[in-house]
Amino acid sequence: MPTLLEVSGVSVTFDGYKAIRNLSFQIGESEMRAIIGPNGAGKTTFMDIVTGKTKPDEGRVIWGEKSINLLKMNEARIAQAGIGRKFQRPTVFEDQTVHANLLMALKNPRASFSCLFYKPSFKDLGRVEQLASEVGLSDALMRTSGELSHGQKQWLEIGMLLAQEPRLLLVDEPAAGMTLAEREHTTDLLKEAAKTRAVVVVEHDMEFVRRLECKVTVLHEGSVLAEGSLDHVTANPKVIEVYLGR
Numbered sequence: 670m671p672t673l674l675e676v677s678g679v680s681v682t683f684d685g686y687k688a689i690r691n692l693s694f695q696i697g698e699s700e701m702r703a704i705i706g707p708n709g710a711g712k713t714t715f716m717d718i719v720t721g722k723t724k725p726d727e728g729r730v731i732w733g734e735k736s737i738n739l740l741k742m743n744e745a746r747i748a749q750a751g752i753g754r755k756f757q758r759p760t761v762f763e764d765q766t767v768h769a770n771l772l773m774a775l776k777n778p779r780a781s782f783s784c785l786f787y788k789p790s791f792k793d794l795g796r797v798e799q800l801a802s803e804v805g806l807s808d809a810l811m812r813t814s815g816e817l818s819h820g821q822k823q824w825l826e827i828g829m830l831l832a833q834e835p836r837l838l839l840v841d842e843p844a845a846g847m848t849l850a851e852r853e854h855t856t857d858l859l860k861e862a863a864k865t866r867a868v869v870v871v872e873h874d875m876e877f878v879r880r881l882e883c884k885v886t887v888l889h890e891g892s893v894l895a896e897g898s899l900d901h902v903t904a905n906p907k908v909i910e911v912y913l914g915r
């Protein structure tokens with residue numbers, strides 16, 4: 670599989686503390702990847718680096734077939750280049766319907782939407798229905814988003830990110846606060862999304878990670894401790910010692 674994202678020899682120091690140490694790994698073009706590791710392992714900082722929020726002291730972060738240097742780009746340009754990020758807490762426009770939220774998120778020139786006489790095209794309306802179907806919200810399109818359950822809000826936000834057609838979707842702890850049924854639905858929709866793009870999920874819930882059925886990268890003290898199938902990494906004595914045995 671061609672490489673979409675390559676992180677190589679990256680280090681980040683906060684107030685003298687090396688949060689990321691010589692971190693190197695790659696994500697393929699249409700790959701699902703789970704990142705696990707103890708608190709403070711550097712998972713959030715890794716996502717901050719890829720999205721341009723944090724600039725490393727050294728190393729390279731290379732993107733796409735043109736090998737673009739992400740470290741030279743700001744957050745907005747990185748998002749435009751096709752990297753979407755889902756934070757842990759859902760952020761949707763609560764007083765708007767599901768339909769309006771998805772419509773606003775479409776990859777259209779913003780100017781056309783802000784125009785007083787903006788009328789969505791049939792193509793846009795069709796895309797909204799398709800996105801709602803992809804995230805399992807077809808029956809909730811006309812509901813006000815604030816009335817949705819926590820899980821439904823998370824799916825709506827994933828739908829809004831998919832509306833931007835990212836090539837890489839970074840998802841932070843999607844299972845947190847979800848019921849079992851919601852977690853199952855979330856794994857299904859993330860797996861579906863990963864068929865046409867890369868999806869990287871940071872998660873502590875091992876059952877959730879197991880259902881993703883993907884390669885797992887274990888971070889510890891800012892670098893890769895182990896990588897492979899979930900069974901492979903959870904049998905690793907070092908992973909048991911620093912993470913699972915706690």
Ligand SMILES: Nc1ncnc2c1ncn2[C@@H]1O[C@H](COP(=O)(O)OP(=O)(O)OP(=O)(O)O)[C@@H](O)[C@H]1O
Binds near residue numbers: 683684708709714
């Ligand atoms: N802005 C910052 N200033 C100082 N230290 C920071 C900053 N951001 C992160 N750190 C430190 O860097 C280390 C890595 O933090 P990070 O949040 O990336 O870990 P994590 O793996 O995401 O942890 P968790 O599972 O708890 O979310 C931690 O020791 C943290 O305290």
